[in-house]
Amino acid sequence: MHLPEIDKFAHLKSPLHSWDPRVKIISISILIFSVVLVRNLQVALVGFCLTTVLIFLSRIPFSFVFFHLKWVLLFTLALSAILSFTISGNLLFRLLFLSISREGVNLGILISLRAITATLLIFLMMGTAKFSLSLKALQKMRIPDKLVQLLMFTYRYIFLFMDEERKMIVAANSRGGLKRRDFSTLKTIGGIAGMLLVRSFERTERIREAMFSRGYNGKLNIIDEFTLNSGDFIKASITIAVALMLNFPWVMK
Amino acid sequence: MREVISIRNLEYIYPDGTKALEDINLDIFKDESVGLIGPNGAGKSSLLLHLNGILRGTKGAVKVLGMEIEDKNLAKIRQKVAIVFQEPDDQLFMPTVFDDVAFGPLNLGYSKEKVKERVKKALKKVRMEDYEDKCSHHLSLGEKRKVSIATVLSMDPEILILDEPTISLDPRARRELIEFLKELNMTKIIAGHDLELIVEICSRVVLLDEGKIITNGNPREVLRNRSLMELHGLEVPLSLRQQKITR
Numbered sequence: 001m002h003l004p005e006i007d008k009f010a011h012l013k014s015p016l017h018s019w020d021p022r023v024k025i026i027s028i029s030i031l032i033f034s035v036v037l038v039r040n041l042q043v044a045l046v047g048f049c050l051t052t053v054l055i056f057l058s059r060i061p062f063s064f065v066f067f068h069l070k071w072v073l074l075f076t077l078a079l080s081a082i083l084s085f086t087i088s089g090n091l092l093f094r095l096l097f098l099s100i101s102r103e104g105v106n107l108g109i110l111i112s113l114r115a116i117t118a119t120l121l122i123f124l125m126m127g128t129a130k131f132s133l134s135l136k137a138l139q140k141m142r143i144p145d146k147l148v149q150l151l152m153f154t155y156r157y158i159f160l161f162m163d164e165e166r167k168m169i170v171a172a173n174s175r176g177g178l179k180r181r182d183f184s185t186l187k188t189i190g191g192i193a194g195m196l197l198v199r200s201f202e203r204t205e206r207i208r209e210a211m212f213s214r215g216y217n218g219k220l221n222i223i224d225e226f227t228l229n230s231g232d233f234i235k236a237s238i239t240i241a242v243a244l245m246l247n248f249p250w251v252m253k
Numbered sequence: 254m255r256e257v258i259s260i261r262n263l264e265y266i267y268p269d270g271t272k273a274l275e276d277i278n279l280d281i282f283k284d285e286s287v288g289l290i291g292p293n294g295a296g297k298s299s300l301l302l303h304l305n306g307i308l309r310g311t312k313g314a315v316k317v318l319g320m321e322i323e324d325k326n327l328a329k330i331r332q333k334v335a336i337v338f339q340e341p342d343d344q345l346f347m348p349t350v351f352d353d354v355a356f357g358p359l360n361l362g363y364s365k366e367k368v369k370e371r372v373k374k375a376l377k378k379v380r381m382e383d384y385e386d387k388c389s390h391h392l393s394l395g396e397k398r399k400v401s402i403a404t405v406l407s408m409d410p411e412i413l414i415l416d417e418p419t420i421s422l423d424p425r426a427r428r429e430l431i432e433f434l435k436e437l438n439m440t441k442i443i444a445g446h447d448l449e450l451i452v453e454i455c456s457r458v459v460l461l462d463e464g465k466i467i468t469n470g471n472p473r474e475v476l477r478n479r480s481l482m483e484l485h486g487l488e489v490p491l492s493l494r495q496q497k498i499t500r
Binding site for chain 1: 302305307328331332335336338340342343344346347348349352355356357359360361365368369386388389390404405408
């Protein structure tokens with residue numbers, strides 16, 4: 001079964017992999033904020049190119065990253081199309097009764113570039129360390145414990161959830177349940193979704209019992225082995241400097 | 254022999270009104286291996302959950318190592334009574350094998366060094382020492398089962414409870430688990446339908462049906478009783494059937 005693991009290439013060796021996860025999360029988060037605040041198309045393009053260079057440096061295969069970008073691309077493509085038709089401005093060309101404006105196209109490209117760059121940066125942030133290590137880093141950074149536990153359980157059980165969903169679809173298909181495109185198929189899909197929720201709920205009860213059996217008291221205790229070195233700070237300084245430059249007033253013009 | 258678990262007149266009714274256990278009286282002694290058998294819905298899992306205070310009886314009393322199941326004793330009892338649940342994916346909820354095995358000792362407040370030592374020791378015991386950094390969802394069912402046992406062995410318990418330990422295991426993984434359990438020197442309570450495993454490992458068997466103890470005795474004698482087995486939805490294990498193979 002294909003598992004959508006964001007940390008599939010966490011075992012590689014690169015300057016991004018060796019970066020302390022805590023400093024990396026903070027620095028790249030600042031860069032993401034900076035990228036989504038960019039208002040200039042050329043600057044957004046520079047941000048995208050720099051991020052592509054970082055992906056290259058991280059040695060994560062481009063095919064892996066771009067394969068997982070497909071949903072973002074689908075969303076941004078739809079958004080760009082809508083903006084091109086709905087934003088008024090200088091007429092670029094006319095398609096039947098629809099007019100496409102230069103401002104609309106520019107805004108669509110800008111938003112797409114920001115979204116794609118931010119997603120790529122998330123890949124760099126979470127894909128260059130084991131997910132468990134990133135979670136430990138979040139906990140060390142005093143992110144609320146409940147949020148960290150929520151992320152941890154989501155990541156741990158998403159694979160099981162997908163596996164159960166796949167088994168139920170196979171079972172439905174083997175009885176001809178999902179072959180048609182009609183109301184009854186929709187009902188079957190609804191039933192599968194409902195059953196998945198019920199099973200997940202029952203599982204949470206059992207996990208709760210297993211956790212309490214091993215002395216859980218509401219707080220997640222994990223061992224971390226983080227060490228900071230000068231390299232971490234140099235990488236952070238460069239990243240934050242780039243983030244600031246992308247939104248510097250003279251660049252914004 | 255020292256009594257490690259003592260159950261007196263235990264009754265448990267689920268919030269929806271279903272009576273799960275009725276008038277249970279049972280003593281379990283140190284280093285004993287007890288099999289808990291019965292049809293589905295007999296109350297086996299409910300009884301096991303009473304042994305470390307996950308469920309509390311509506312009537313009666315449970316004593317573990319001389320301690321009543323009360324809030325003030327729970328931490329100590331949960332360290333001493335380890336439950337390995339039926340479904341390994343419910344037991345392995347942390348991102349990596351190391352984190353899962355370390356979960357119990359960390360909750361007991363042990364130092365970082367002691368936790369690491371416990372994790373290494375527990376994984377070595379189940380012969381999974383090279384799996385520390387693996388994610389649980391990458392393991393086979395047999396491996397998950399072994400790591401599940403390591404997650405409780407790391408807490409250094411005195412009583413090990415296993416709910417359906419061999420369910421869904423292939424023959425090789427099942428055999429490995431049986432041999433491992435045979436070697437494990439501690440009080441064991443094994444619930445399940447794998448009656449061959451009970452014959453092989455347990456020195457006593459308790460038959461439970463409709464929340465009541467039907468009988469309690471030597472596994473070979475109880476499990477060989479065909480009418481008793483069939484009356485309670487079970488079967489005489491193959492190894493105990495009086496059959497002669499003729500050529």
